[in-house]
Amino acid sequence: MKFSAGGPGSSRQLNMLIAKNVEAGRLVAGFTHSDPGNWTSWPPHEHAKMLEEIYVYFDMPEPAYGIQLVYNDTQYPELVTVVRDGDAVLMPSGYHPNVSVPGHRIAFLWAMAAHEEVKDRQFGVVNIQPGFEQSGSGLDAGRK
Amino acid sequence: MKTDTASPQEKMIFRKTHAHAGRHMAVTPENSTMRHLAYGRIRLDAGTSSASFSNGDRETGLILLSGAATVSTQGKEFALGQFDAMYIPRDSNIDVSTKSQATSPNFPLT
Numbered sequence: 001m002k003f004s005a006g007g008p009g010s011s012r013q014l015n016m017l018i019a020k021n022v023e024a025g026r027l028v029a030g031f032t033h034s035d036p037g038n039w040t041s042w043p044p045h046e047h048a049k050m051l052e053e054i055y056v057y058f059d060m061p062e063p064a065y066g067i068q069l070v071y072n073d074t075q076y077p078e079l080v081t082v083v084r085d086g087d088a089v090l091m092p093s094g095y096h097p098n099v100s101v102p103g104h105r106i107a108f109l110w111a112m113a114a115h116e117e118v119k120d121r122q123f124g125v126v127n128i129q130p131g132f133e134q135s136g137s138g139l140d141a142g143r144k
Numbered sequence: 145m146k147t148d149t150a151s152p153q154e155k156m157i158f159r160k161t162h163a164h165a166g167r168h169m170a171v172t173p174e175n176s177t178m179r180h181l182a183y184g185r186i187r188l189d190a191g192t193s194s195a196s197f198s199n200g201d202r203e204t205g206l207i208l209l210s211g212a213a214t215v216s217t218q219g220k221e222f223a224l225g226q227f228d229a230m231y232i233p234r235d236s237n238i239d240v241s242t243k244s245q246a247t248s249p250n251f252p253l254t
């Protein structure tokens with residue numbers, strides 16, 4: 001299942017590969033690529049009570065890079081780092097938006113594991129960072 | 145803020161996970177904060193044209209990033225092209241091979 005998400009500045013394409021089309025215990029996986037210079041995983045969302053996640057960046061030939069954030073409190077991020085092709089970032093908890101540089105997209109595989117088998121294996125059930133809820137998570141298409 | 149020099153338990157970024165030929169696991173619950181999730185990559189070419197493994201108590205997702213590959217599991221063969229994905233249940237023997245070049249990250253899970 002493919003769908004577009006986000007508004008100006010956060011336009012991206014999501015591809016759900018292992019989701020509701022598969023009866024699995026824990027695993028959910030797919031990939032996302034942004035429009036050049038855009039953010040993804042925006043508005044910031046988190047799902048630490050149900051799912052842990054890994055991002056793996058791909059199809060980002062040099063000199064492309066992105067910036068990945070992971071934080072529970074914006075002021076004191078657990079991680080702010082430059083990510084390039086082949087890097088993997090772990091998200092045991094926290095909001096995890098990222099951004100591409102102008103002229104280059106950020107592309108990444110995402111994989112999640114449900115803490116509680118089957119019950120927690122839900123896509124798009126997320127908590128949006130307070131203050132950024134106005135336009136929804138952008139992920140609702142993936143819940144159906 | 146965590147950095148690359150943080151202890152393995154606190155490490156949040158793993159660099160250049162695509163640099164190894166054959167099958168290479170980069171992240172597991174044993175070397176990271178992940179409770180269940182593991183991530184590795186299979187990179188095949190003429191020199192290393194196949195990789196076999198058993199997934200034990202981990203579910204496995206295979207996502208083909210580029211090239212073409214054949215996956216054999218549970219007595220069946222599947223031909224995968226770019227961005228094709230497979231879900232393989234626990235307790236499976238899996239063989240991934242290519243006649244061309246393929247690079248597949250996989251996400252075995254406990």
